[in-house]
Amino acid sequence: xxxxxxxxxxxxxxxxxxxxxxxxxxxxxxxxxxxxxxxxxxxxxxxxxxxxxxxxxxxxxxxxxxxxxxxxxxxxxxxxxxxxxxxxxxxxxxxxxxxxxxxxxxxxxxxxxxxxxxxxxxxxxxxxxxxxxxxxxxxxxxxxxxxxxxxxxxxxxxxxxxxxxxxxxxxxxxxxxxxxxxxxxxxxxxxxxxxxxxxxxxxxxxxxxxxxxxxxxxxxxxxxxxxxxxxxxxxxxxxxxxxxxxxxxxxxxxxxxxxxxxxxxxxxxxxxxxxxxxxxxxxxxxxxxxxxxxxxxxxxxxxxxxxxxxx
Amino acid sequence: xxxxxxxxxxxxxxxxxxxxxxxxxxxxxxxxxxxxxxxxxxxxxxxxxxxxxxxxxxxxxxxxxxxxxxxxxxxxxxxxxxxxxxxxxxxxxxxxxxxxxxxxxxxxxxxxxxxxxxxxxxxxxxxxxxxxxxxxxxxxxxxxxxxxxxxxxxxxxxxxxxxxxxxxxxxxxxxxxxxxxxxxxxxxxxxxxxxxxxxxxxxxxxxxxxxxxxxxxxxxxxxxxxxxxxxxxxxxxxxxxxxxxxxxxxxxxxxxxxxxxxxxxxxxxxxxxxxxxxxxxxxxxxxxxxxxxxxxxxxxxxxxxxxxxxxxxxxxxxxxxxxxxxxxxxxxxxxxxxxxxxxxxxxxxxxxxxxxxxxxxxxxxxxxxxxxxxxxxxxxxxxxxxxxxxxxxxxxxxxxxxxxxxxxxxxxxxxxxxxxxxxxxxxxxxxxxxxxxxxxxxxxxxxxxxxxxxxxxxxxxxxxx
Numbered sequence: 001x002x003x004x005x006x007x008x009x010x011x012x013x014x015x016x017x018x019x020x021x022x023x024x025x026x027x028x029x030x031x032x033x034x035x036x037x038x039x040x041x042x043x044x045x046x047x048x049x050x051x052x053x054x055x056x057x058x059x060x061x062x063x064x065x066x067x068x069x070x071x072x073x074x075x076x077x078x079x080x081x082x083x084x085x086x087x088x089x090x091x092x093x094x095x096x097x098x099x100x101x102x103x104x105x106x107x108x109x110x111x112x113x114x115x116x117x118x119x120x121x122x123x124x125x126x127x128x129x130x131x132x133x134x135x136x137x138x139x140x141x142x143x144x145x146x147x148x149x150x151x152x153x154x155x156x157x158x159x160x161x162x163x164x165x166x167x168x169x170x171x172x173x174x175x176x177x178x179x180x181x182x183x184x185x186x187x188x189x190x191x192x193x194x195x196x197x198x199x200x201x202x203x204x205x206x207x208x209x210x211x212x213x214x215x216x217x218x219x220x221x222x223x224x225x226x227x228x229x230x231x232x233x234x235x236x237x238x239x240x241x242x243x244x245x246x247x248x249x250x251x252x253x254x255x256x257x258x259x260x261x262x263x264x265x266x267x268x269x270x271x272x273x274x275x276x277x278x279x280x281x282x283x284x285x286x287x288x289x290x291x292x293x294x295x296x297x298x299x300x301x302x303x304x305x306x307x308x309x310x311x
Numbered sequence: 312x313x314x315x316x317x318x319x320x321x322x323x324x325x326x327x328x329x330x331x332x333x334x335x336x337x338x339x340x341x342x343x344x345x346x347x348x349x350x351x352x353x354x355x356x357x358x359x360x361x362x363x364x365x366x367x368x369x370x371x372x373x374x375x376x377x378x379x380x381x382x383x384x385x386x387x388x389x390x391x392x393x394x395x396x397x398x399x400x401x402x403x404x405x406x407x408x409x410x411x412x413x414x415x416x417x418x419x420x421x422x423x424x425x426x427x428x429x430x431x432x433x434x435x436x437x438x439x440x441x442x443x444x445x446x447x448x449x450x451x452x453x454x455x456x457x458x459x460x461x462x463x464x465x466x467x468x469x470x471x472x473x474x475x476x477x478x479x480x481x482x483x484x485x486x487x488x489x490x491x492x493x494x495x496x497x498x499x500x501x502x503x504x505x506x507x508x509x510x511x512x513x514x515x516x517x518x519x520x521x522x523x524x525x526x527x528x529x530x531x532x533x534x535x536x537x538x539x540x541x542x543x544x545x546x547x548x549x550x551x552x553x554x555x556x557x558x559x560x561x562x563x564x565x566x567x568x569x570x571x572x573x574x575x576x577x578x579x580x581x582x583x584x585x586x587x588x589x590x591x592x593x594x595x596x597x598x599x600x601x602x603x604x605x606x607x608x609x610x611x612x613x614x615x616x617x618x619x620x621x622x623x624x625x626x627x628x629x630x631x632x633x634x635x636x637x638x639x640x641x642x643x644x645x646x647x648x649x650x651x652x653x654x655x656x657x658x659x660x661x662x663x664x665x666x667x668x669x670x671x672x673x674x675x676x677x678x679x680x681x682x683x684x685x686x687x688x689x690x691x692x693x694x695x696x697x698x699x700x701x702x703x704x705x706x707x708x709x710x711x712x713x714x715x716x717x718x719x720x721x722x723x724x725x726x727x728x729x730x731x732x733x734x735x736x737x738x739x740x741x742x743x744x745x746x747x748x749x750x751x752x753x754x755x756x757x758x759x760x761x762x763x764x765x766x767x768x769x770x771x772x773x774x775x776x
Contacts, residue, residue, distance in 0.1 A: 006464050009456045009472070016473050016555060020480065023559030023582065027575055028484075028511040036572050037504040056495070060423035062361025068645055072568035076717045079725055087570035090502030094489070095428055098506055098569060102645040102712075103347070105729045127350070132734045136346070136353035136360060150492060157491030229728075292725045 222304025332374025648709025677768025
């Protein structure tokens with residue numbers, strides 16, 4: 001193979017460029033020109049100034065190195081995190097923050113899953129809620145004030161709508177407030193799938209009692225699960241912390257107990273703002289455990305709570 | 312008869328700089344590996360995992376990797392063109408700018424200035440500096456090649472030219488952004504499109520930083536060290552063109568099961584499988600070259616570095632395509648398998664081959680012999696063992712993680728909470744740190760050997776060719 005383009009560097013370079021651009025054009029430039037690469041859900045809203053400031057902090061701290069923001073359409077993944085990610089959810093994401101590694105859990109459905117106070121407590125000290133977590137603490141965020149001018153410049157660069165008052169209000173806000181606001185809006189464009197209640201109607205009419213009521217083994221198991229799953233929000237003695245007390249005979253802001261199967265349903269399905277349980281309206285904030293706890297486990301927690309209440 | 316001179320000082324300057332940044336990057340790698348299982352080793356706000364990881368990857372890809380690529384490419388270029396660099400002063404300025412650039416890169420990343428695009432984290436002012444650096448490199452490469460005194464361009468020059476072109480296209484396109492402040496910008500591309508552009512870039516950064524320039528070294532220094540010519544010129548032609556053609560189609564294998572349109576994912580997977588062929592073209596060429604005299608593995612201490620390096624390249628380019636398959640991706644994607652894969656390529660292939668090339672170059676420039684082959688052998692075995700401990704441990708962890716995330720109880724509910732799956736990684740992450748320590752020790756032997764060789768040789772000048 002003498003001569004040819006192997007002795008003509010310019011011809012060689014041009015050929016190499018063309019060869020490189022073929023795959024580039026088909027898989028990258030061409031799709032960019034088509035509508036399928038620019039989908040947007042009607043329910044998707046641009047970030048507010050506070051949310052964008054939070055997203056900037058999420059970028060700055062490199063959260064994307066340990067947390068993904070895309071739920072794959074795989075059965076167990078949807079069970080663990082929630083509805084799989086849709087192309088139209090990310091139209092305002094510059095850049096996308098899907099990530100490539102789950103050292104920590106996926107965050108695509110973290111929005112509105114927990115109350116703000118949960119996030120604050122967790123950022124201050126992840127180990128206070130999950131003792132064996134390897135997430136660094138981000139307590140310094142609560143002492144850092146936002147820079148409204150910088151945030152305004154960012155909103156302008158992205159062309160997101162904002163009001164002067166909104167920028168003004170940022171003066172009072174910390175990095176922590178912003179990051180929490182961002183956490184709460186992630187995935188908000190996709191409606192949470194209504195939990196397929198465990199034959200809700202049937203249960204309601206008949207009010208199934210706890211099959212494990214007063215079972216000492218179940219109570220012990222419930223105590224163990226409570227310490228692991230519930231104590232970080234409802235307190236070690238169930239007397240309330242981020243979440244309400246579970247032993248004060250008040251449920252959803254109304255005095256009086258609930259039947260066993262309503263306990264079950266709240267733990268199983270979680271609550272969202274405006275959801276109704278036995279005629280009482282919830283304000284949301286309780287995640288559902290139907291995919292991570294077995295039915296017997298949930299009944300065990302109910303048994304434990306009953307025993308705790310009786311104390 | 313030769314009245315021209317090689318600019319050895321610039322070559323040495325790049326090599327020494329690259330080793331310096333390599334040490335920084337590797338030590339940070341050790342620190343973040345400890346942070347994975349001891350969160351109290353995060354020091355807010357500058358030295359948290361989230362910020363340090365980018366300093367680790369950029370420091371090694373751009374500091375160690377690109378620094379060595381600049382230096383060794385210039386070394387190869389001058390010899391294959393049989394002339395000095397066309398613009399030796401420009402190359403010297405490039406060396407200074409390179410070190411300033413990497414310093415600024417490290418500082419800004421620690422301060423949290425990041426575009427959040429993997430391997431394209433640096434913010435726009437530094438991107439501009441990098442483009443300037445690359446143009447300087449391109450001007451010298453093309454200028455010197457055009458004014459060469461040797462009719463034929465050898466294989467290594469093809470790979471260097473392809474590197475110059477591809478990296479320019481990739482880097483410029485993916486870093487297009489909307490500036491929103493001195494150190495803040497937003498990707499010009501949004502959502503799904505942003506993801507597609509980023510991984511077209513991300514995967515090809517691997518292709519044209521960790522593959523083609525390293526192959527240029529391999530094709531030049533393997534025959535030089537062993538004295539055996541490359542087995543098949545024809546095979547190297549086929550491997551070259553099919554490699555540079557196929558690479559650019561494959562980025563979407565990083566986005567399997569994401570909302571990216573399925574056809575782009577599938578096309579990416581198909582070309583990823585195809586990529587085994589050109590990759591193994593070079594592997595086979597390397598094996599058959601040394602195959603004519605395997606005793607070189609014993610008699611020439613560098614041969615085993617190159618053969619082990621190309622072996623890991625071969626394993627890497629089979630493992631990678633396997634990971635791209637949907638059935639495998641759904642289990643190991645997002646797990647520690649992936650860092651295990653990456654580090655086989657970087658610690659096994661890139662560092663092994665680059666170190667061997669430096670072992671060849673430094674004694675030549677300093678007009679001496681290598682300080683100690685024994686130290687080089689200790690270096691070889693330590694980096695090999697360290698890398699294997701690292702990679703194998705991470706593959707096991709990855710499979711475990713993937714399986715635990717999927718595990719369900721007989722009633723269909725998930726068997727493990729996320730934290731339960733996390734804590735099972737800790738012992739593996741500890742072993743990974745151990746592997747890293749062994750690898751680092753090996754690199755220290757390498758640096759000592761190079762330092763002692765330099766000390767006992769002559770100071771590099773514009774050596775007569």
